[in-house]
Amino acid sequence: MSATAALTVHNLRVGFGAAEPVVRGVSFEIAPGECLAIVGESGSGKSVTARSLLGLAGGNARVQADRLDLGGRSVQGLTDRAWESRRGKDVGLVLQDALVSLDPLRPIGREIADSLRLHTTLGAAARARRVIELLDAVGLPDPAHQVQKRSGQLSGGERQRALIAAAIALDPPLLIADEPTTALDVTVQAQILALLEQIKRSGTALLLISHDLAVVSRIADRVALMHDGLLIESGPTEQVLGSPQHEQTRSMVAAVPADKPRGTRLSPMDSPAARTIPRSPAPAPTATEQGEIVLEAIGLTRSFRRPDGSRQLAVDDVSFALHRGSTLGIVGESGSGKTTTARLVLALLEPEQGEVQLFGRPWSSIAEKKRRGRRPGVGAIYQDALGSFDPRRSVAEILADALGSALTHSRGSRRSPQSLARLTTLLDEVGLAGTVLSRRPLELSGGQRQRVGIARALAGRPEILICDEPVSSLDVSVQAQVLDLLDDVQRERGLSLIFISHDLGVVQHISDDVAVMRSGRIVESGPAARVFAAPQHPYSVQLLKAVPRLLG
Amino acid sequence: MQAELAAYSSQSVRPRRLAVAEGLAGLLALFLLIAAVVPQFLAPGDPLAIDPLAAFSPPTFAHGFGTDESGRDIYTRVVHGTQYSLVIGLAATAIGLGLGVVLGTLAGMLGPVVDFTVNRFLEVLFAFPGLLLALLFILVFGPGVATATIAVGLSTAPGYARIIRAQLIAVRGAAFVEAATVLGRTRWQILARHILPNTLAPLFVLATLGVGQAIVWAATLSYLGLGAEPPTAEWGAMLSAGRTYITSAWWMSFFPGVFIVLTAVTATVLGRSIDRRMRHA
Numbered sequence: 001m002s003a004t005a006a007l008t009v010h011n012l013r014v015g016f017g018a019a020e021p022v023v024r025g026v027s028f029e030i031a032p033g034e035c036l037a038i039v040g041e042s043g044s045g046k047s048v049t050a051r052s053l054l055g056l057a058g059g060n061a062r063v064q065a066d067r068l069d070l071g072g073r074s075v076q077g078l079t080d081r082a083w084e085s086r087r088g089k090d091v092g093l094v095l096q097d098a099l100v101s102l103d104p105l106r107p108i109g110r111e112i113a114d115s116l117r118l119h120t121t122l123g124a125a126a127r128a129r130r131v132i133e134l135l136d137a138v139g140l141p142d143p144a145h146q147v148q149k150r151s152g153q154l155s156g157g158e159r160q161r162a163l164i165a166a167a168i169a170l171d172p173p174l175l176i177a178d179e180p181t182t183a184l185d186v187t188v189q190a191q192i193l194a195l196l197e198q199i200k201r202s203g204t205a206l207l208l209i210s211h212d213l214a215v216v217s218r219i220a221d222r223v224a225l226m227h228d229g230l231l232i233e234s235g236p237t238e239q240v241l242g243s244p245q246h247e248q249t250r251s252m253v254a255a256v257p258a259d260k261p262r263g264t265r266l267s268p269m270d271s272p273a274a275r276t277i278p279r280s281p282a283p284a285p286t287a288t289e290q291g292e293i294v295l296e297a298i299g300l301t302r303s304f305r306r307p308d309g310s311r312q313l314a315v316d317d318v319s320f321a322l323h324r325g326s327t328l329g330i331v332g333e334s335g336s337g338k339t340t341t342a343r344l345v346l347a348l349l350e351p352e353q354g355e356v357q358l359f360g361r362p363w364s365s366i367a368e369k370k371r372r373g374r375r376p377g378v379g380a381i382y383q384d385a386l387g388s389f390d391p392r393r394s395v396a397e398i399l400a401d402a403l404g405s406a407l408t409h410s411r412g413s414r415r416s417p418q419s420l421a422r423l424t425t426l427l428d429e430v431g432l433a434g435t436v437l438s439r440r441p442l443e444l445s446g447g448q449r450q451r452v453g454i455a456r457a458l459a460g461r462p463e464i465l466i467c468d469e470p471v472s473s474l475d476v477s478v479q480a481q482v483l484d485l486l487d488d489v490q491r492e493r494g495l496s497l498i499f500i501s502h503d504l505g506v507v508q509h510i511s512d513d514v515a516v517m518r519s520g521r522i523v524e525s526g527p528a529a530r531v532f533a534a535p536q537h538p539y540s541v542q543l544l545k546a547v548p549r550l551l552g
Numbered sequence: 553m554q555a556e557l558a559a560y561s562s563q564s565v566r567p568r569r570l571a572v573a574e575g576l577a578g579l580l581a582l583f584l585l586i587a588a589v590v591p592q593f594l595a596p597g598d599p600l601a602i603d604p605l606a607a608f609s610p611p612t613f614a615h616g617f618g619t620d621e622s623g624r625d626i627y628t629r630v631v632h633g634t635q636y637s638l639v640i641g642l643a644a645t646a647i648g649l650g651l652g653v654v655l656g657t658l659a660g661m662l663g664p665v666v667d668f669t670v671n672r673f674l675e676v677l678f679a680f681p682g683l684l685l686a687l688l689f690i691l692v693f694g695p696g697v698a699t700a701t702i703a704v705g706l707s708t709a710p711g712y713a714r715i716i717r718a719q720l721i722a723v724r725g726a727a728f729v730e731a732a733t734v735l736g737r738t739r740w741q742i743l744a745r746h747i748l749p750n751t752l753a754p755l756f757v758l759a760t761l762g763v764g765q766a767i768v769w770a771a772t773l774s775y776l777g778l779g780a781e782p783p784t785a786e787w788g789a790m791l792s793a794g795r796t797y798i799t800s801a802w803w804m805s806f807f808p809g810v811f812i813v814l815t816a817v818t819a820t821v822l823g824r825s826i827d828r829r830m831r832h833a
Contacts, residue, residue, distance in 0.1 A: 346734055375736030387727035390746050392753065401745075402735055460735065 005029040006174045006205030007053065007091075010067035014045070014052050017060050023049050024229035032173060035197075035206040037216035037237075039252075040226035041475040042446075049226070050178050050209045054093055055083035071173050088115040092167030094160075096179035101163055102151035108162040109135075109147030115169045134165040138195055156334075157188035161195065168199060175199060178209040185333035185502060190546035193218050211475060214256055214505065214548035217241055225249050241550050255480035258505030258549050262512070262528070263487065266480030291324030294496045295363075295378075295464055299354030300344050314340040316520040317354070322464065327490065327497040329511030329528060331504055331543075337520040338500045342468045345498065346380055347371055358464075376460030383469035385449035389441040395452055396437040399423055402459035422459075429492075430455045430485060447478035451485065458489060465490075468500045483510060504547045508532050516540045577821035580814060587634035595631035599785040600624065608801050618803035620793065626807050629785040633808065636786040637815060640701045640779075641767035645759050647705025648766070652712025653752070659713070660720030661743065670717075674710045682707040683769060690778045697786075700779035704769045708762060715758065719751045726750075757827040764819030771812050787812050 007030045015021035023045040030036045040046040051057045053070070055078055068076045070090050078086070087093070095101045102111055109131050116127045128147075135143035138161040151159055160180065167175055177196060181189040197219040200206045210216045216223060217237055224234035225248065233246040244250045255266050300318040303311040315337045322328050332338045343349040345356055347364050356364035358378070363371065382388040389398055403422055427434060430451040441449050450470060457465055467486070471479040483506065490497055501507050507514060508528060515525040516539065524537040535541045587594050603623035611618045617626035659670035677685065686703035693699045723729065724747055732742045773779040774788025782789055787808040794804030 348730060348733060372736045372738065375734060378734070380731065380734045382727060382731065384727055388731040390728045390732075390750065392749055456731075456735075 004031065004072075005069070006032050006034075006071060007207065008067055008069040009053070010065060012049065012052060012063070012065040012068065014048050014057055014064075015062045016058070021062075022229050023052070026226070026229075026231050028224055028231065028234065030174065030205040030207055032205050033200060033203045034222070035200050035208060035220045037208040037210060037220035037223045038226050038231075039210055039213055039216055039223060041211055041252075041477060044226045045229040046209050046226045047178055050093075050176050050207065053176060053207070054087055054091060055080070056093075085119075088167075088172065089119050089170045090172055091174045091176060092170070092172040094164050094167045094175065094177040094180045096182050102159060104151050107148050107150055108154070108166075112147075112162065112166045112169055115166065119170050130169070131165075134169055135162070138162070138165045138168075139191070140165070155188075156184050157191060160184060160188075160192050164192075164195060164199070168204070172204070174205045174207065176207045176209070179211065180208070181215060182210070182212070186504065186546040186548075187333065187542060189215070189548070193548075212548065213241065213252060213476070214258060214550050217550050218548055225252065252476060253550065255476045256505065256550055257480070257483060257503075257509035258547060260509050262509065264509075265484055266509070267477065267484050291326065291496075293321045294324050294359055295322040295345065295498070296320070296357045296360075297341075297345060297354070298357065300341065300351045300356065301353040302340055302344060302349060302351050313520050315344060315351075318517075318520070318522055319354070320515050320522065320525060322496050322498060323513075324463075324496055325490075325494050326512040327499055327510055329507035329514045330498065330500045330517060331502070331507045331514060332517030333502060333543075335519075336517040338502075338517055339468055340520075341517070342380075342466055342498070342500050346378065346466055377462050377464065379457030379460060379462035379465045381450070381453050381457050381465060381467040381470045383472050385446075385453040386441050388453060389449075391440070391442065394438055394440055395444070396423070398441070398452065399426060399437075399455055399459060402456040426455045426459060429458065429489065431481075445478075446474050447481060450474065450478075450482050454482075454485065454489070458493070462495070464496045464498070466498045466500075469502065470499075471506060472501065472503065479506070486510065504532075504543060505549075516543065573821055574825045577818045577825070580818045581822060584634055584638060584815060584818065587631045588638045589635075591632045591635065595625075595628040597625055597628040599629040599632035600783060601628075608797070610801070611803055617807040618801065620790075620801070620804050621797065626790075626803060629790060630787070630807050630811055633785040633787045633790065634811070634815075636697065636780060636784070637767050637770065637788075637812070640697065640704070640770040641763045641815075641819075643701045644704035644708065644766040644770060645762045647702060648708030648762065649712050649755070649759050651705065651709035652714075652716055655709065655713035656716025656720060657748075659717045660724065667717075670713070674713055677707075677710040680707075683772065686769065686773060687778070690773065695778040695781075697780050697784075700770055700773040703773065704766050707769070708766065712755070712758070712762075716751060716755065719754065720747065723747050723750045753830070757823050757830065760823030760826060761820055764816035764823075767819070768812060768816050 009029065010027045012023055012026045013021050014023040026049055028036060038046045038049065048057060052061070052063045053068070055075065057063050065076060068074060070086065075083075075086065102108060109128070112131045112134060113127045116122055116130055122130060131147055132143045135146060140146050140158060140161045146154075146158070151162070154162065164180075180196065181192050184192060193215065196206060196208070200219065206219075208216055208220055220237050222235060223237045223240045224231045225240070225246065226232070227248050233240060233244065233249045240249065241253055244253050251268050254268070257266055260266065297318055297320050300315050301313070302315045303313045306312050318337070318341055320328060330338050330341060340349065344351050344364065347356065347368075351364055355362060358374065363374075393401070400423060403426070423437075424434060427436070432448060432451050432455070436444060436448060436452070441452065444452065453470070470486070471482050474482060486497070487510065489495065497510075499507060499510055511528040513526065514528045514531045515522045516531070516537065517523070518539050524531060524535065524540045531540065532544065535544055601624060603619070606615065606619050606623040607621055609615050609619040609623070615625050615627065617630060619625055620629075655670050655674065659667045680688070685707040686700070689703040689706055690699050729742055729746055732746055737745075770779060771786075771788030771791065774786050775792045777792060780786035780789045782793055790808040791805050791812070794801065794808070797804055
């Protein structure tokens with residue numbers, strides 16, 4: 001097997017400068033036509049591993065291995081020049097962000113032709129033909145026309161296809177894809193995965209690097225889990241996902257929210273970040289009778305001016321109702337109008353038509369001056385937690401400021417001992433230690449930042465939380481903890497949530513009701529259980545089919 | 553391995569060289585500060601005291617930097633001149649910054665009409681080279697230390713205003729400003745607590761760099777006879793007075809010149825060092 005293996009890696013170690021190695025002895029092989037997925041969270045060393053296989057680990061990296069064979073030939077100690085002749089020909093690379101991977105000023109056809117020009121003897125006309133063939137092979141519609149386009153003129157999926165075309169231009173026996181679908185919408189992701197699978201079936205060995213177990217389980221033959229610079233578990237996909245042996249693997253599998261019913265815990269109870277407040281017992285079965293309506297959107301419409309002066313409808317006649325104590329999930333792909341809807345609900349944007357009512361009283365149609373006093377009742381949690389904090393302020397200042405706003409309205413003094421006590425309670429409630437108080441958000445991890453974000457939203461004692469993609473930039477295990485936390489605070493405080501996400505798995509897990517958005521309209525809405533089990537609208541069906549599921 | 557070593561050594565030498573420059577700049581800044589606040593401490597004599605017998609003395613033990621055509625001690629004059637240069641530099645920068653903040657904030661906060669008006673006004677100011685603008689101002693209001701200071705301040709204002717406006721527009725759209733709105737803050741609270749601090753902090757560095765430039769400009773104006781009047785112990789004026797005797801008494805222009813250069817360099821080095829620290833903080 002190892003004689004014919006497309007890639008053999010034995011005891012690979014990579015370190016930077018004098019620091020501890022980040023890859024600490026990794027071994028694996030990939031046979032032609034096989035797909036191995038290396039899965040790990042950020043910082044596990046998976047990308048460094050991939051880059052080392054291409055000689056791209058960086059100038060100050062120390063790459064050592066007992067064996068590092070590409071197509072049966074050792075690539076250890078290759079000079080930069082020697083690597084140049086191997087890359088593209090013996091191994092292709094597809095990166096996550098196609099926008100920065102393609103030169104914005106050159107037509108994609110030229111980008112793809114580059115490697116043909118450097119590595120083959122094809123003439124200009126033959127190269128042009130081959131480029132069109134390649135674009136056709138990766139499923140780009142109308143390739144003869146598209147070759148002239150620059151990366152900025154293509155959609156995310158088209159860019160990714162172009163990038164894959166460039167990577168397979170020389171038909172390398174091995175293709176390395178580092179998070180190839182992470183930046184893409186689910187339906188596009190499904191298409192790209194299908195394309196990769198097709199490339200694999202043609203005999204190319206595929207090394208897939210991803211943080212997402214569900215994504216890789218679709219096409220990987222074998223999965224290897226990476227944690228802290230080591231492969232902690234590897235084997236056939238069904239075996240690893242079906243009966244994970246290692247503790248870390250088990251918690252990663254458990255953290256995937258899709259298909260886990262509402263109220264199921266995603267993170268282990270004894271995780272270090274677990275809260276000190278005792279958890280309430282298992283949730284009562286979802287009540288069938290719905291609470292009163294706390295927030296209602298009626299026929300919201302909002303458009304934006306395009307650069308050429310015409311108007312584009314971002315939100316088109318959107319109506320929904322949020323019931324007390326329940327979660328309304330709004331799901332849609334990029335550009336579907338989810339975030340505009342959130343901004344309308346938060347009264348950061350005025351609707352052109354329709355209105356938002358809060359507790360049966362007008363909310364979007366009144367003057368900001370009148371609204372301001374009621375704002376603490378509606379909290380917001382953002383995707384980019386870091387950006388939502390004033391970079392000059394410490395966590396203590398951020399939270400005190402948020403508490404201050406609540407206290408001003410209840411005629412309290414800002415520095416009272418009660419407010420200090422509330423600060424501590426607040427931190428405790430979101431599972432953070434008091435030591436974070438003196439730190440700035442920049443010094444916190446992604447999960448900690450989002451916890452601070454939740455604490456700030458809770459500070460005003462809101463009854464409604466608007467969450468716009470709150471877990472989209474987090475690792476799966478951290479995402480699981482934050483989802484559990486949201487679930488807990490919702491139950492303890494009886495909050496009503498609007499949860500906006502592109503991730504159907506997450507929405508399915510957390511929502512009571514779901515609204516599916518497309519091009520500014522709600523195409524389908526109803527109880528989550530019903531929509532996910534029996535979607536009516538063709539778009540919902542398509543969207544659901546595209547969701548990666550474990551062992552799907 | 554060699555690459556590793558090279559990378560390691562180049563990393564460790566650089567900060568050390570910088571630390572030396574920063575240390576020297578710090579010492580110089582301290583010296584200049586003392587010279588500006590308590591010049592008697594460093595040079596007990598009178599900067600205006602005439603001693604015709606000692607005129608045109610080259611640097612000796614009695615007169616470290618030599619004397620001028622009236623026998624005034626150049627060292628004493630240079631030390632006492634520090635306060636002029638420093639005060640003019642700081643005041644001019646403060647005026648430029650103040651004006652820049654007002655114009656930039658107006659343009660950045662008060663909507664498209666004000667923005668348009670302020671921008672056109674700034675463009676007119678930009679059309680003149682900075683020093684020419686200062687000269688024009690002095691032409692209208694007459695020479696003198698105060699006019700020169702205001703003139704220099706005025707000519708640096710458009711640059712600051714532009715930067716503040718751009719920074720303000722960037723910060724205004726930041727997510728944390730929206731978050732503050734959601735918390736129920738008023739427009740002015742957000743401006744004072746979030747937008748202005750985040751706009752002005754990066755400017756602090758620029759202003760420190762600007763002090764050096766303002767000092768050079770102020771000295772230039774004095775040299776041209778448009779700032780401090782001749783007997784005053786101001787560096788630019790001293791430089792100008794020494795020009796006549798440059799072939800026979802080089803020390804008369806050399807030492808004030810050296811101090812202008814050193815002060816400007818000190819301000820620049822300190823500004824860059826603050827910048828670096830803030831970036832890495």
